[in-house]
Amino acid sequence: GAGVSQSPSNKVTEKGKDVELRCDPISGHTALYWYRQSLGQGLEFLIYFQGNSAPDKSGLPSDRFSAERTGGSVSTLTIQRTQQEDSAVYLCASSLRSTGGIDLGTDTQYFGPGTRLTVL
Amino acid sequence: ELKVEQNPLFLSMQEGKNYTIYCNYSTTSDRLYWYRQDPGKSLESLFVLLSNGAVKQEGRLMASLDTKARLSTLHITAAVHDLSATYFCADKGPSNAGGTSYGKLTFGQGTILTVHP
Numbered sequence: 248g249a250g251v252s253q254s255p256s257n258k259v260t261e262k263g264k265d266v267e268l269r270c271d272p273i274s275g276h277t278a279l280y281w282y283r284q285s286l287g288q289g290l291e292f293l294i295y296f297q298g299n300s301a302p303d304k305s306g307l308p309s310d311r312f313s314a315e316r317t318g319g320s321v322s323t324l325t326i327q328r329t330q331q332e333d334s335a336v337y338l339c340a341s342s343l344r345s346t347g348g349i350d351l352g353t354d355t356q357y358f359g360p361g362t363r364l365t366v367l
Numbered sequence: 368e369l370k371v372e373q374n375p376l377f378l379s380m381q382e383g384k385n386y387t388i389y390c391n392y393s394t395t396s397d398r399l400y401w402y403r404q405d406p407g408k409s410l411e412s413l414f415v416l417l418s419n420g421a422v423k424q425e426g427r428l429m430a431s432l433d434t435k436a437r438l439s440t441l442h443i444t445a446a447v448h449d450l451s452a453t454y455f456c457a458d459k460g461p462s463n464a465g466g467t468s469y470g471k472l473t474f475g476q477g478t479i480l481t482v483h484p
Contacts, residue, residue: 278470290455290474303471338409354398354459356472358410 249273251359253339259365260329268324268362272341279322280342280356281314282306285335293337296322329366336361369394371458373475380446380482388478390439390456399432399439400457400472410455414441446482453477 252271260266272279281293292306296316307313311330316322326333340356370393380386392399398417402410414423416432416439423430427450429442439456457472 280470280472282472289476290457292471292473295470297470306471340410354470355400355412355415357412358402360409 251339251341251357253337253359253362255362256360257363257365259367261367262331263328265325265327266329266364268326268337268364270322270324270339270341270359272320272322272339273357274320276341276343276357277319278342278344278354278356279316280340281322281324282338282340283335284338284361288335290338293324326364329364331366334364334366336363369458369473371456371473371475373454373456373478376476376478378478378480380443380480382447382482382484383445385445386443388441388443388454388456388480390441390475392437392439392456392458392473394437394458398459400459401430401439401441402455402457404453404455404477406452413454443480446480448482448484451480451482453479 251273254269258266277298279296282290283293284290294301294307294314295303298319299316311327314322314324324337338361339359342356343353372391374389378386398415400415401413403413404410414430416430420432420434427444432439441454443450455474455477457474459472
């Protein structure tokens with residue numbers, strides 16, 4: 248079946264511009280997560296959605312970063328006034344639920360291919 | 368704050384040899400995950416381990432969880448070149464309602480494994 252998809256796969260932008268990154272989770276998955284991966288910082292959590300609400304935004308590095316999720320499906324991560332330190336691979340993941348019980352598979356996070364963002 | 372530390376960070380192995388990657392985490396964990404990442408690719412889920420000390424095996428890889436020691440291990444048996452990749456462990460942390468770690472994964476630094484002929 249279809250996995251998590253992200254677009255664009257690559258984005259090059261100039262410092263100060265705004266960018267939007269899109270994530271399409273696996274159909275039926277209620278939980279959606281954004282992470283970013285960079286050489287210096289490793290894999291960092293950004294934000295988590297349960298349905299359309301975001302109970303945990305603790306990883307967003309500044310108020311230039313925002314995200315929304317509509318219809319319990321597609322999510323958009325927006326970075327305003329991009330800076331060079333925003334350059335990274337932005338990964339989206341989804342899971343059937345955010346918590347798991349005796350069924351091990353329900354909260355496993357499945358990752359998309361990522362968007363490589365380069366800020367010049 | 369959750370901390371997850373892996374060692375070694377770099378591992379160069381010969382085919383046919385055995386080795387273990389270690390993952391220490393700082394708090395009581397609801398679940399512990401292992402992922403694989405090939406160069407330029409995304410993360411592939413390998414194992415999820417419950418806090419009751421489960422052991423999981425898939426092919427030449429076996430993962431275990433010791434909740435008392437707050438340690439997970441990924442053991443590689445008779446390594447082959449196809450296992451070359453970066454391996455991450457990730458801790459979900461306690462999932463009690465109201466905790467900000469609810470849902471979020473905290474990743475280790477990753478272990479870059481290279482298997483030589």
